[in-house]
Amino acid sequence: MPELPEVETIRLGLEERLLGALIKTIDLRDQKLTRGQVDLLTIRKFVENNYLVKFGRCGKYLLLFLSNGKILFWHLGMTGKFKISEKYEEIPHLRAYMETDKGYLLYSDIRRFGKVGILDNTSELRKGIDPLGDDYLYERINKLFTSSKAVKIFLLDQEKISGIGNIYADEILWKARMLPNRPTNSLSPDEVKRLFDIVPEVLKEAVKYRGTTISDYRDINFNRGEYSEKLKVYKMEGKPCNECQGIIKKIKLGGRSSYYCPDCQK
Ligand SMILES: [Zn+2]
Numbered sequence: 001m002p003e004l005p006e007v008e009t010i011r012l013g014l015e016e017r018l019l020g021a022l023i024k025t026i027d028l029r030d031q032k033l034t035r036g037q038v039d040l041l042t043i044r045k046f047v048e049n050n051y052l053v054k055f056g057r058c059g060k061y062l063l064l065f066l067s068n069g070k071i072l073f074w075h076l077g078m079t080g081k082f083k084i085s086e087k088y089e090e091i092p093h094l095r096a097y098m099e100t101d102k103g104y105l106l107y108s109d110i111r112r113f114g115k116v117g118i119l120d121n122t123s124e125l126r127k128g129i130d131p132l133g134d135d136y137l138y139e140r141i142n143k144l145f146t147s148s149k150a151v152k153i154f155l156l157d158q159e160k161i162s163g164i165g166n167i168y169a170d171e172i173l174w175k176a177r178m179l180p181n182r183p184t185n186s187l188s189p190d191e192v193k194r195l196f197d198i199v200p201e202v203l204k205e206a207v208k209y210r211g212t213t214i215s216d217y218r219d220i221n222f223n224r225g226e227y228s229e230k231l232k233v234y235k236m237e238g239k240p241c242n243e244c245q246g247i248i249k250k251i252k253l254g255g256r257s258s259y260y261c262p263d264c265q266k
Pocket residue numbers: 241242243244245246261262263264265
């Protein structure tokens with residue numbers, strides 16, 4: 001699933017190629033994309049004949065700001081991918097496309113968990129604090145460490161901090177030297193501060209390498225993300241830890257696999 005660094009890489013690509021483009025048409029072939037919240041005619045009415053004036057992001061949501069003041073939001077779900085092309089192309093699993101005066105924006109999605117809709121402003125999105133945004137402040141984050149939930153589950157909670165998924169949660173906890181099943185309210189003030197600093201550090205580093213490709217993720221040119229080469233624990237079960245040569249282990253937490261180094265992480 002694309003997490004914050006992958007969505008940010010896509011945002012940067014869209015900005016580079018489509019900023020200022022005039023949208024001529026939009027077509028959603030897969031009506032499931034709107035989750036029944038808005039119909040295609042309404043999307044067309046708000047989107048067509050507008051310019052793309054800004055590309056934003058909130059957690060894992062891409063935000064396309066239109067010249068009429070509306071915002072088209074796009075969540076890539078598990079397997080959503082964009083491709084920018086000079087001309088219309090029947091790429092596999094094409095679910096939607098937009099024709100602009102700077103080329104076609106094609107959207108493919110094998111598993112169809114993507115989501116599209118129209119917003120008047122970004123506060124309508126139910127989301128937590130974006131770790132690369134202006135409101136990611138220690139005073140705000142510090143207040144969230146109150147429950148006995150595992151710190152890994154806490155990092156995945158999109159209504160607290162948004163944008164982190166299974167890959168980066170494991171990588172962040174390895175770097176912070178914390179076991180994924182530590183209850184959040186057991187963290188010392190020093191550990192909370194360390195985690196607070198490491199979250200954006202890991203995510204920014206991953207943006208620098210254009211995200212992580214495990215299976216599906218591709219950027220707008222259909223290139224793979226190179227952070228896959230930098231991963232320290234995710235899917236490394238049985239391999240030696242980069243730091244201490246101990247063996248990486250896997251546990252199930254909240255129904256999902258968590259990878260960690262039992263020697264480095266306490
Ligand atoms: Zn280790």
